[in-house]
Amino acid sequence: MTASPVIKAVTNFKQVSKTLEEFDVEEQPSSLLEKRYPNIRVIQSAVKQLKSDEHKIYTEDGKEYIYEKLCLCAGAKPKLIAEGNPYVLGIRDTDSAQAFQKNLAQAERIVVVGNGGIALELVYEIQGCEVIWAIKDKAIGNTFFDAGAAEFLLPKLTAESRETPIECKRTKYTLEGSEEKGRVTGTSDKLGSALGPDWHEGLHLKGTKEFSHKVHIETQCEVKKIYLQQEFIQLQRTSLTFPKGEKNVEADEVLWPVYVELTNGKIYGCNFIVSATGVVPNVEPFLDGNNFAVAEDGGLKVDEHMHTSLPDVYAAGDICTAAWEPSPVWHQMRLWTQARQMGWYAAKCMAADALGESIDMDFSFELFAHITKFFNYKVVVLGKYNAQGLGSDHELMLRCTKGHEYVKAVMQNGRMMGAVLIGETDLEETFENLILNQMDLSMYGEDLLNPDIDIEDYFD
Numbered sequence: 001m002t003a004s005p006v007i008k009a010v011t012n013f014k015q016v017s018k019t020l021e022e023f024d025v026e027e028q029p030s031s032l033l034e035k036r037y038p039n040i041r042v043i044q045s046a047v048k049q050l051k052s053d054e055h056k057i058y059t060e061d062g063k064e065y066i067y068e069k070l071c072l073c074a075g076a077k078p079k080l081i082a083e084g085n086p087y088v089l090g091i092r093d094t095d096s097a098q099a100f101q102k103n104l105a106q107a108e109r110i111v112v113v114g115n116g117g118i119a120l121e122l123v124y125e126i127q128g129c130e131v132i133w134a135i136k137d138k139a140i141g142n143t144f145f146d147a148g149a150a151e152f153l154l155p156k157l158t159a160e161s162r163e164t165p166i167e168c169k170r171t172k173y174t175l176e177g178s179e180e181k182g183r184v185t186g187t188s189d190k191l192g193s194a195l196g197p198d199w200h201e202g203l204h205l206k207g208t209k210e211f212s213h214k215v216h217i218e219t220q221c222e223v224k225k226i227y228l229q230q231e232f233i234q235l236q237r238t239s240l241t242f243p244k245g246e247k248n249v250e251a252d253e254v255l256w257p258v259y260v261e262l263t264n265g266k267i268y269g270c271n272f273i274v275s276a277t278g279v280v281p282n283v284e285p286f287l288d289g290n291n292f293a294v295a296e297d298g299g300l301k302v303d304e305h306m307h308t309s310l311p312d313v314y315a316a317g318d319i320c321t322a323a324w325e326p327s328p329v330w331h332q333m334r335l336w337t338q339a340r341q342m343g344w345y346a347a348k349c350m351a352a353d354a355l356g357e358s359i360d361m362d363f364s365f366e367l368f369a370h371i372t373k374f375f376n377y378k379v380v381v382l383g384k385y386n387a388q389g390l391g392s393d394h395e396l397m398l399r400c401t402k403g404h405e406y407v408k409a410v411m412q413n414g415r416m417m418g419a420v421l422i423g424e425t426d427l428e429e430t431f432e433n434l435i436l437n438q439m440d441l442s443m444y445g446e447d448l449l450n451p452d453i454d455i456e457d458y459f460d
């Protein structure tokens with residue numbers, strides 16, 4: 001049962017190593033899925049309400065369905081800095097991405113807030129529009145890497161000329177445009193599927209200006225307040241303490257539709273704001289009235305069999321929070337890769353439960369592994385790649401060739417616990433093995449990253 005008219009399909013799946021997977025995500029009509037798998041019937045209608053004590057779901061088209069077992073995969077919603085403000089956009093699905101593209105086409109300057117996946121991709125891709133990027137941290141990309149890797153990547157962002165991205169041969173996201181709402185083009189309230197790898201390739205992310213890229217980064221700050229143009233003018237006129245434009249507001253000739261005051265005291269006018277500030281699991285309102293155990297991050301708690309706290313209800317993907325004791329080198333992140341693995345494993349668990357069979361935890365939860373692309377570099381993150389939860393008792397080993405590769409290994413008690421590999425390092429399989437087998441590597445010391453030693457052969 002799905003609220004969106006298209007089905008997301010994983011295509012060109014490639015097992016890069018034991019745990020690393022690469023694939024494309026395509027929108028396909030649901031009829032194709034039904035044709036390929038005759039046991040599947042797709043019902044396109046949003047679920048309005050779940051009554052888990054009756055084993056029933058009610059859909060928006062007025063129908064009700066009884067289930068024996070149910071798996072909830074309703075994803076997550078963008079967690080916006082100012083919910084309801086028409087100048088604050090989030091990006092989640094095809095609709096919201098197209099709304100963003102439409103607004104960008106009219107824009108001279110935007111403010112991007114957040115320091116994770118979406119912000120990293122946006123600031124690199126946007127052309128012809130000035131970007132003020134406001135981040136809480138000292139360095140860019142805090143959810144994926146550390147300050148060292150950020151330093152490595154930064155020249156790519158500030159370079160005036162960029163490589164032309166490899167052209168996307170397929171139309172991956174196909175929904176038609178969105179409605180006009182307010183002064184920036186809004187999105188409908190219907191929640192579509194979250195975008196996946198290379199989501200921006202089908203979009204034309206260009207503003208009104210002739211220059212290529214212009215990104216200004218404001219570090220260690222958050223958004224304090226957002227002012228609409230009239231509010232801003234009024235405050236400038238009436239408030240003695242409000243900055244009048246000499247010091248804190250950059251000397252602008254133009255009046256902007258909206259102004260952002262940052263906690264570092266600076267104020268920027270812009271056409272609109274992108275809130276790329278993470279997600280919250282999509283549990284309301286359709287799950288209201290059910291007594292689910294919910295984790296601190298708002299996700300439905302699932303055990304090692306993807307089972308929620310309610311009988312016969314399972315959950316997978318962004319909506320759930322892994323509440324089992326994880327492997328020391330795995331953690332949850334709301335990513336396509338994990339949503340796919342969880343969905344696949346949840347299906348196996350449901351089948352095993354129905355047949356009264358036992359099932360072991362899937363191997364993909366042994367090691368956190370993610371492969372992606374930032375600033376046109378291949379990026380692989382493994383295990384506790386940012387030393388998450390390792391305390392101060394760990395060491396970092398680094399190898400970096402400017403503009404070419406960045407290799408970081410996180411070591412604890414002589415064992416490799418995580419790694420960040422940027423560029424074509426060819427080390428992912430070896431490092432994956434070293435993390436999985438927890439071999440004592442103390443005797444190799446710094447040779448572990450010595451470029452003259454072919455460690456692939458060494459550990460074969």
Ligand SMILES: Cc1cc2nc3c(=O)[nH]c(=O)nc-3n(C[C@H](O)[C@H](O)[C@H](O)COP(=O)(O)OP(=O)(O)OC[C@H]3O[C@@H](n4cnc5c(N)ncnc54)[C@H](O)[C@@H]3O)c2cc1C
Nearest residue numbers: 003046047074075193194195197317318334335336337339
């Ligand atoms: C811009 C962007 C770029 C991303 N890039 C990457 C990337 O490069 N790599 C990566 O690994 N991850 C990426 N992600 C994250 C990834 O998209 C998500 O982790 C993943 O889609 C989660 O899958 P899901 O099935 O849990 O949720 P979703 O893909 O969001 O699917 C949820 C589905 O539930 C439906 N639904 C919601 N409510 C209801 C209801 N009440 N009734 C019926 N149906 C309902 C929705 O219509 C939707 O089809 C990106 C996310 C975004 C927003």
Ligand SMILES: NC(=O)C1=CN([C@@H]2O[C@H](COP(=O)(O)OP(=O)(O)OC[C@H]3O[C@@H](n4cnc5c(N)ncnc54)[C@H](OP(=O)(O)O)[C@@H]3O)[C@@H](O)[C@H]2O)C=CC1
Nearest residue numbers: 114115116117118119136143222276277278279334335372
């Ligand atoms: N290539 C890839 O793999 C991509 C993956 N994605 C995934 O899509 C989902 C949505 O992406 P995104 O929105 O970027 O989420 P992310 O979770 O990746 O990043 C959110 C960022 O916003 C920051 N933040 C949170 N609240 C505030 C606030 N109030 N003010 C300022 N900053 C704030 C977070 O900082 P802090 O961590 O300190 O709270 C973090 O830096 C994520 O699950 C992400 O992993 C998206 C794009 C690409």
